[in-house]
Amino acid sequence: MLTREFDQVLFESYSNDIPTFLKKIYAARGVSETQLSLGLNNLLTPKFDQLNDALAILEQALLAQQRILIIGDFDCDGATASVVAVKSLRMMGAKYVDFLVPNRFEHGYGLSPEIVKLAIKEKQPDLIITVDNGISSFEGAKLAKSSGIQVIITDHHLPSENLPEASAIINPNLKGCEFLSKNLAGVGVCFYLFSALKTHLNKAQYFVKNNIPLSDLRTVLDLVALGTVADVVRLDQNNRILIDQGIKRIQAKQCAPGILALLEIANRQAQTLQASDLGFAVGPRLNAAGRLSDISRGIKCLLTDDINDARRYAQELEEFNQKRKTEQTRIQDEAQAIVDSQDVSEGKFALSLFNPSWHEGIVGIVAGKLKEDYHCPVAVFAKSGDFLKGSIRSIPSVHIKDLLDLVDRENPGLILKFGGHAMAAGLSIKAENFWSFKRAFNDAIKAHLNDQIPTVELLTDGDLEAFDVSLENAEIIKNAGPWGQGFDEPIFFGEFDVVDQKVVGEKHLKCRLKLQGDTQVHDAIAFFQAPLESTQVKVAYKLSINIWRGNTSLQLMVEQINPV
Numbered sequence: 001m002l003t004r005e006f007d008q009v010l011f012e013s014y015s016n017d018i019p020t021f022l023k024k025i026y027a028a029r030g031v032s033e034t035q036l037s038l039g040l041n042n043l044l045t046p047k048f049d050q051l052n053d054a055l056a057i058l059e060q061a062l063l064a065q066q067r068i069l070i071i072g073d074f075d076c077d078g079a080t081a082s083v084v085a086v087k088s089l090r091m092m093g094a095k096y097v098d099f100l101v102p103n104r105f106e107h108g109y110g111l112s113p114e115i116v117k118l119a120i121k122e123k124q125p126d127l128i129i130t131v132d133n134g135i136s137s138f139e140g141a142k143l144a145k146s147s148g149i150q151v152i153i154t155d156h157h158l159p160s161e162n163l164p165e166a167s168a169i170i171n172p173n174l175k176g177c178e179f180l181s182k183n184l185a186g187v188g189v190c191f192y193l194f195s196a197l198k199t200h201l202n203k204a205q206y207f208v209k210n211n212i213p214l215s216d217l218r219t220v221l222d223l224v225a226l227g228t229v230a231d232v233v234r235l236d237q238n239n240r241i242l243i244d245q246g247i248k249r250i251q252a253k254q255c256a257p258g259i260l261a262l263l264e265i266a267n268r269q270a271q272t273l274q275a276s277d278l279g280f281a282v283g284p285r286l287n288a289a290g291r292l293s294d295i296s297r298g299i300k301c302l303l304t305d306d307i308n309d310a311r312r313y314a315q316e317l318e319e320f321n322q323k324r325k326t327e328q329t330r331i332q333d334e335a336q337a338i339v340d341s342q343d344v345s346e347g348k349f350a351l352s353l354f355n356p357s358w359h360e361g362i363v364g365i366v367a368g369k370l371k372e373d374y375h376c377p378v379a380v381f382a383k384s385g386d387f388l389k390g391s392i393r394s395i396p397s398v399h400i401k402d403l404l405d406l407v408d409r410e411n412p413g414l415i416l417k418f419g420g421h422a423m424a425a426g427l428s429i430k431a432e433n434f435w436s437f438k439r440a441f442n443d444a445i446k447a448h449l450n451d452q453i454p455t456v457e458l459l460t461d462g463d464l465e466a467f468d469v470s471l472e473n474a475e476i477i478k479n480a481g482p483w484g485q486g487f488d489e490p491i492f493f494g495e496f497d498v499v500d501q502k503v504v505g506e507k508h509l510k511c512r513l514k515l516q517g518d519t520q521v522h523d524a525i526a527f528f529q530a531p532l533e534s535t536q537v538k539v540a541y542k543l544s545i546n547i548w549r550g551n552t553s554l555q556l557m558v559e560q561i562n563p564v
Contacts, residue, residue: 001493001540001560002457004028021473022480025461025490035237038244040218042237046196047178054152054168054193055200061127061150062094062206069125070099071111072299073132073186074290076283080227081131081154081187083256083302084220088194091215092201098123101295104361105384109419109426111137111151111164116144125149132186132227134166135159136419141166154189156233158401158421183234183486187227188242191220221246222255223302229275230283232423234486243275243482258301261314262286272547275482276489288320291361292327324362331358331366335380339370348374349446349453352438354381354388364391364424371395375456377403377445379427381434387416388434392425397454398445400425407437407444414440458540458560461490466518469494471554474543491559493540498532513539513556526558534563 006028014023014033026036061068068089072082082099089097100119107114110133119125127150130137134153141164144151151166158173170193172179184192198215201207207214225246228239235243249255250263250273259282263270266281286298297320301313335353351370358366360382367380371393377400381390394400399422408415414437418427429437469492483489499521501511509529514521516536523546524539539561546555 001538002459003462004459019476021468022476025477025480028461029487031237031487038237038241040241040245043241044180044238046192047180048170048172048192048196049174049177050168051170051193051196054170055197057127057150057152057167058197059201059204059206062089062092062201064126065095066126067096067124068094068098068127068129069119069123070097071115071119071128071130071133072099072101072295073109074101074104074295075132076230076286076290076298077186077227078132079286079290079295079298079302080223080230081185081190082299084187084190084194084223084227085129085131086303087220087223088197088215088217091213091217091219092194092198092206093210093212099296099299101290101299103294104290110134111140111144111153113139113143116140116147116149119144120147120149127152130154131190132156134164135169135171136164136417138162138164140164152193154186154193156184156186156189156421157419160405181236181238183236183239185228185231185233185239187224187231188233188239191217191224191242218245218249219254222249222259225250225275226259226278226282229278229482229484230287232279232485235482235484236486240482240487243484247273247275247278247482256302257307257310258304258313261301261307261310262317264311265314265318269547274478275484279484284324285314285317285321288324289317291324291365292320292359327359327362328365331355331362331380332369334358335366335370339374348376349449350376350442351378352381352390352434352441353379354434356383358382360384360389363389364393364426367391367393375454377441379437379441381429383431384428386431387428388431390427390429392420392427394423394425395454395456396423398448403444403448407440410444411436411440458491459488460493460540462492463494464492466515466520469515469520469522469543469554469556471545471552474545474554477543478545489542491540491542493538495564496537496539498535498537501532503531509558513537522554522556524556524558526561529558529561532561532563536564538562538564 006024011023011027070082070085072078102115111130129152131154135155135157141151145165153166153169155171172182172184195217225243228243262282262285268277268281289295289298304310338353363380363382367378370378377394377398379390379392381388392400401420404418416428495516496513499512499514504510509526511524512521513524540559542557544555544557546553
């Protein structure tokens with residue numbers, strides 16, 4: 001366990017309005033007091049390359065009532081972005097706006113030629129807008145253009161040196177783009193495009209001339225929050241504003257009925273919602289449809305204004321989620337057996353795993369789990385037709401998209417296609433090239449890390465005095481969020497006596513702990529933890545709030561527990 005260092009100058013710069021307990025936490029995350037303001041007026045302005053081109057195309061499409069088709073991605077970020085686009089355009093008077101999402105098993109990822117052909121056959125669009133995809137869709141964009149369809153690409157994934165032939169591309173990660181945050185999720189990019197369109201149309205008197213109510217895009221912030229949390233992007237100030245504003249709307253139940261229905265089915269209360277609820281309860285249920293079948297059910301759940309329809313869709317999504325859990329457990333067990341059987345004499349710089357029975361919609365979650373367990377980049381492959389499709393999850397010291405670029409350059413033809421960002425990527429290879437990829441991938445990471453296997457230490461915010469382990473401080477931390485990637489929720493450590501313990505739900509440990517030297521006993525929960533043999537333990541924990549039968553109490557959420 002390592003204790004975060006904090007910036008003393010920053011610590012002393014905070015006003016007295018901030019509790020001392022919180023000042024140290026903020027200073028350890030390097031945020032100034034102005035970066036703590038989460039009002040909408042603090043959002044960055046939309047300075048994107050090619051924005052004016054996109055606005056001109058969209059204005060013309062609305063004035064001419066062109067057929068507009070949104071093409072999304074099959075995850076939660078793509079689903080929420082699709083709904084934001086459809087709702088925004090409808091608010092602005094579009095009569096012919098629809099969505100189409102690739103089925104990962106039939107069309108592959110992004111604006112593929114297959115999805116363009118399907119779009120032409122079923123929807124006859126004049127304009128295609130991609131959301132959360134498209135930056136690597138060269139063939140699909142070319143086919144759309146040659147078919148007389150304009151294409152606006154909105155994406156946040158990292159571009160390669162060349163760009164697709166689109167009418168306009170909105171992506172904060174384009175080389176030279178002046179938008180200051182490079183961490184927007186796909187739904188965030190989409191929200192910015194339509195916010196800019198509303199401003200543009202308002203200046204041109206569009207709403208007045210066409211007798212259309214002025215659009216209020218705050219009404220889609222619940223969706224922006226959900227997609228941003230679910231995509232685990234870095235929570236800089238801009239993203240925290242988007243999430244905070246969206247969560248407040250959900251807490252007030254001023255949100256999509258689909259979100260309320262999914263919260264209901266997950267037994268979460270809207271009024272006490274936190275960012276983690278979106279990440280662990282709502283997001284996975286939407287993602288399950290895209291993993292096992294078709295994310296369009298999730299989009300319809302978020303798009304409907306009828307709570308009864310939303311509940312029906314939410315029930316379908318829940319059934320997919322249960323199937324996903326069963327399949328995930330099987331694949332994880334089989335993957336673990338492969339890892340256990342492998343030679344570990346050289347240590348593990350990377351893991352590459354494949355089994356022909358594995359489900360391509362599940363391998364990404366399994367890669368993420370193994371990455372957490374082994375602290376190295378993990379590639380897990382499934383059979384997809386004549387090819388293998390892989391999902392990679394990485395660690396902070398290996399920018400996986402850049403590393404795949406390197407592997408691709410040094411091994412021409414080994415990787416058929418790939419895309420992604422720093423911590424996650426997807427790729428396709430020929431089945432016979434699995435072992436070649438495994439070697440090349442491991443060697444590239446080994447060279448990148450200079451033969452040093454990375455060790456991952458749990459970062460904590462230090463120990464707490466007995467009086468600081470309190471419900472009041474748990475409330476302070478909750479209200480200081482949203483917490484997430486790059487703005488980590490505080491973890492503390494201390495030495496405790498185990499007063500008593502019991503296993504609940506077959507695999508979790510519920511116990512009562514007493515800080516050594518103190519008399520106060522605290523409830524604690526440790527997920528996936530076997531019973532403890534020692535009565536004296538060193539614990540890394542979060543301060544959390546437990547609400548049970550109307551009573552609110554402090555609960556320690558155990559992150560790590562070891563004998564003293």
